[in-house]
Amino acid sequence: MPTETNTPVPADALQTVHNRTFDQIALGDTESIRRQLTAEDIQLFAILSGDVNPQHLDADYAAASRFHGVIAHGMLGGALISAVLGTRLPGPGTIYLSQSLQFMAPVRIGDTLDISVTVTEREETKKRLKLACACVNQDGVTVIRGEAQVIAPTESVSRPRSTLPEVHLSAGNDGPRRLLAEARPLGPIRMAVVHPCDALSLSAALDAQAAGLITPILVAPRTRLQAVAAEAGLSLDGLAIEDVPHSHAAADRAVELVQQGQAEALMKGSLHTDELMAAVVSAEHGLRTKRRISHCFLMQTPAYPRPFIITDAAINIAPGLDAKADIVRNAIELAHAIGVAQPRVAILAAVETVNPAMPATLDAAALCKMADRGQISGALLDGPLAFDNAVSAAAAHIKGIESEVAGRADVLVVPDLESGNMLAKQLEYLGGAASAGIVLGARVPIVLTSRADSRESRISSCAIAVLLAHRYRTTPP
Structure with a gap:
């Protein structure tokens, strides 16, 4: 996030932080920084403060609010004022006593703020300062104004600027869980699994069955399927098997099962995608809409x-x-x-x-x-x-x-x-x-698995197929 100053700073300002002692500060002295607000700034402030008001984080909710969009937390502006006081005027060694703020206008993602402090009073005995504070956006609108009271340092400080850790925000990935929560209550659908003649594709069908999403119909050469299951330690007990001679026949038979109303979805096994889709798009016997x-x-x-x-x-x-x-x-x-x-x-x-x-x-x-x-x-x-x-x-x-x-x-x-x-x-x-x-x-949803797909990806794909198949029962594609 870019930062630039509006007043002269030491040449080594990027490497060090400096202060001004009370005796070096006069009435009217001012300092400022410039910051452009990002969505990540708002999210990080919400994490640190615990303020998860949807006005700041939920774009859909915020769009219907009086502000018609996401706005920053008011105290995020207060934190930026603190940054000026602690690093620029007076700088390191400053003791923050009080801060009053008025929030005049919303701050939005993408706004560029000039955050400034200006000395308005000096108290010699206690080395105290009053400073007028303001945040002004790129349109010249004062969005925050207030007053700070501090004890200014009496000794000069020049320290190497701290190297901050990089922060990467990660939203919780609850997608698979949410899909399962939506799909499972609808009940399993009958899914023709086309030529699942390797351990990955056969396991995917069994995992989706165990998750309560599908009732699989395995369309493949029976002897080859049994050999794969035995080698992988998988059980075929109770599963419907459509015995066909090869993968091409498996694709044709799976499409036929859909046409006969025996299957509501297709899932690709170990055959090539083109082979399955050729049967699906066949002008004479396919599933095109x-x-x-x-x-x-x-x-x-x-x-x-x-x-x-x-x-x-x-x-x-x-x-x-x-x-x-x-x-x-x-x-x-x-x-x-x-x-x-x-x-x-x-x-x-x-x-x-x-x-x-x-x-x-x-x-x-x-x-x-x-x-x-x-x-x-x-x-x-x-x-x-x-x-x-x-x-x-x-x-x-x-x-x-x-x-x-x-x-x-x-x-x-x-x-x-x-x-x-x-x-x-x-x-x-x-x-x-x-x-x-x-x-x-097509007339039914089709799950196209890949050998590189994770177990979670395969189950999530089946969950989507369930949602679509139940939708198609009342609203055919």
């Missing part, structure tokens, strides 16, 4: 305060406008299924302005206009938005973007599969994100 099939990652990362969807990062390689419209519709349907009544959908591009040389920005603008005209419904759309503007209110504020979506997106619609796949995997492997994946646009 009028909508384009697409994939959604539901993710939760410590750096973002809510779960969010990335789409499409697995099915559509370079979707055109029509395909993107269905990708958005599918993501909205998933958001509704997990309880987001009006999801905020950010159409991502490299920039936040429409540029004819960048097709992703043109598609974003067209999708937003389609939403305006009712061709896409059930959500708020905005775009083009660069990634930082979609997830950071501070970044959006700096760019002057006024939007219901910017800074708090629930859905991130990527320009193509490559960018989406890299984004999702970067968040997972470098950002500590938990993820689950689901395919929408």
